[in-house]
Amino acid sequence: MNYARFLTAVSAARKPSAIRMLTELQLRSPPSLISLAGGAPNPNTFPFQSCSIQVKNGDTLMFDETMMKRALQYSASSGIPELLSWMKTLQKDLHNPPTANYTAENGQMDMCVTTGSQEGLSKVFEMLVNPGDNVLIDAPTYSGTLAALQPLGCNLVSVPSDQYGMIPKGLKEVLSRWDPADVHKPHSTIPRVLYTIPNGGNPTGASMTAQRKWEVYELARQYDLLIIEDDPYYFLQFDKPWAPTFLSMDVDGRIIRTDSFSKILSSGLRIGFVTGPKPLVDRVVLHIQASTMHTSTFTQLMVSQLLHRWGQQGFLNHIDEVIEFYRTQRDAMLSSADKWLKDVAEWHSPAAGMFLWMKLKGITDSQQLIMEKALEKEVLLVPGGVFMINSSDPCPYVRAAFSLSTPQQIDEAFKRLSALIKGAL
Numbered sequence: 154m155n156y157a158r159f160l161t162a163v164s165a166a167r168k169p170s171a172i173r174m175l176t177e178l179q180l181r182s183p184p185s186l187i188s189l190a191g192g193a194p195n196p197n198t199f200p201f202q203s204c205s206i207q208v209k210n211g212d213t214l215m216f217d218e219t220m221m222k223r224a225l226q227y228s229a230s231s232g233i234p235e236l237l238s239w240m241k242t243l244q245k246d247l248h249n250p251p252t253a254n255y256t257a258e259n260g261q262m263d264m265c266v267t268t269g270s271q272e273g274l275s276k277v278f279e280m281l282v283n284p285g286d287n288v289l290i291d292a293p294t295y296s297g298t299l300a301a302l303q304p305l306g307c308n309l310v311s312v313p314s315d316q317y318g319m320i321p322k323g324l325k326e327v328l329s330r331w332d333p334a335d336v337h338k339p340h341s342t343i344p345r346v347l348y349t350i351p352n353g354g355n356p357t358g359a360s361m362t363a364q365r366k367w368e369v370y371e372l373a374r375q376y377d378l379l380i381i382e383d384d385p386y387y388f389l390q391f392d393k394p395w396a397p398t399f400l401s402m403d404v405d406g407r408i409i410r411t412d413s414f415s416k417i418l419s420s421g422l423r424i425g426f427v428t429g430p431k432p433l434v435d436r437v438v439l440h441i442q443a444s445t446m447h448t449s450t451f452t453q454l455m456v457s458q459l460l461h462r463w464g465q466q467g468f469l470n471h472i473d474e475v476i477e478f479y480r481t482q483r484d485a486m487l488s489s490a491d492k493w494l495k496d497v498a499e500w501h502s503p504a505a506g507m508f509l510w511m512k513l514k515g516i517t518d519s520q521q522l523i524m525e526k527a528l529e530k531e532v533l534l535v536p537g538g539v540f541m542i543n544s545s546d547p548c549p550y551v552r553a554a555f556s557l558s559t560p561q562q563i564d565e566a567f568k569r570l571s572a573l574i575k576g577a578l
């Protein structure tokens with residue numbers, strides 16, 4: 154893969170921060186090293202001494218004085234080594250990426266920690282997307298992605314999708330506007346990047362089939378595309394076996410995957426991961442060096458202690474408990490939808506995630522209904538327009554999350570929504 158082709162001028166111009174390199178050199182050196190280099194503060198001046206964190210299963214995570222001094226200090230921009238190594242092992246065990254054994258220049262699988270996958274997405278977009286670029290996405294899509302992508306001045310090219318995600322035939326038709334040979338023409342408008350949410354899509358709840366992923370990956374090979382696999386709901390797939398990921402089929406080193414602990418461990422701790430070819434992950438880390446420097450050392454150590462305590466099987470046992478919670482929530486929402494909304498809306502049952510995407514019958518645009526009338530009736534959903542490339546386009550859909558409300562609250566909410574829609578018709 155020629156990764157230089159994909160980098161923006163800004164990303165290509167990034168150089169290692171000398172100070173950060175010194176910090177990382179020091180972190181790798183024996184304690185006998187005396188450093189007068191780093192401008193790091195002396196942790197003995199910090200007011201925090203120690204802490205212990207009670208885990209629900211009875212475990213206690215201890216931060217003694219030594220651990221606390223490390224937790225409160227700067228750390229490596231790519232992430233603390235013990236968290237990175239735990240996650241690399243998990244990625245290899247779950248996805249067995251072909252790139253795990255490649256050389257660095259051939260796209261060896263690498264990872265970095267980011268402050269939520271949101272940071273990972275925004276830095277990956279800023280690494281790859283120039284003003285005017287054609288970027289392929291299956292709309293409707295996550296509003297946070299639109300918020301990160303649209304200000305970059307790119308042209309978002311919508312690829313048709315349905316409840317099984319991106320439609321390969323639709324992607325092929327969109328790409329037929331270009332010739333694969335255009336990838337060798339520096340000023341060609343041919344797309345270079347495709348973004349998709351393969352499991353429990355936000356807002357649609359759609360999950361791609363393995364077959365569709367294979368076909369999309371083959372088209373990416375023909376047109377030399379990078380695929381950004383934004384997969385925060387991977388661990389919220391209700392049925393096993395979980396779908397094979399794009400990462401698991403990445404023989405070329407063209408997949409950049411973002412993972413998140415937000416939906417399974419904590420959203421407030423802000424722990425996400427970028428997994429991808431080393432030449433590209435290196436660029437993201439250089440951007441981290443010049444922006445946040447690194448994700449909070451404390452939260453990384455807290456999560457790392459838990460994961461090492463649990464082990465991979467303990468982590469997956471926790472995931473199973475989380476899946477059962479959201480399956481129950483989903484089933485409650487589907488049952489209430491059948492009870493109250495069958496005549497006024499239509500939907501598909503999501504196989505993953507936390508969202509139900511409903512098309513309101515007889516309504517052209519849900520924006521006014523939701524933002525004005527729904528608030529009167531004290532029920533709040535998200536009008537579908539916020540997930541569209543052009544948010545002012547009329548959209549008859551609404552997104553309902555089944556993550557926070559109780560089944561009883563969901564039932565009352567849909568009862569109110571039903572009265573609202575019938576009143577509007």
Ligand SMILES: Cc1ncc(COP(=O)(O)O)c(CNc2cc3ccccc3n(O)c2=O)c1O
Binds near residue numbers: 269384414420
């Ligand atoms: C597809 C996709 N990709 C990335 C992210 C970012 O997750 P991170 O790892 O926590 O940074 C998300 C998070 N999605 C949402 C977040 C959110 C936060 C406050 C309030 C509402 C929110 N709603 O509604 C959301 O959908 C997502 O759905």
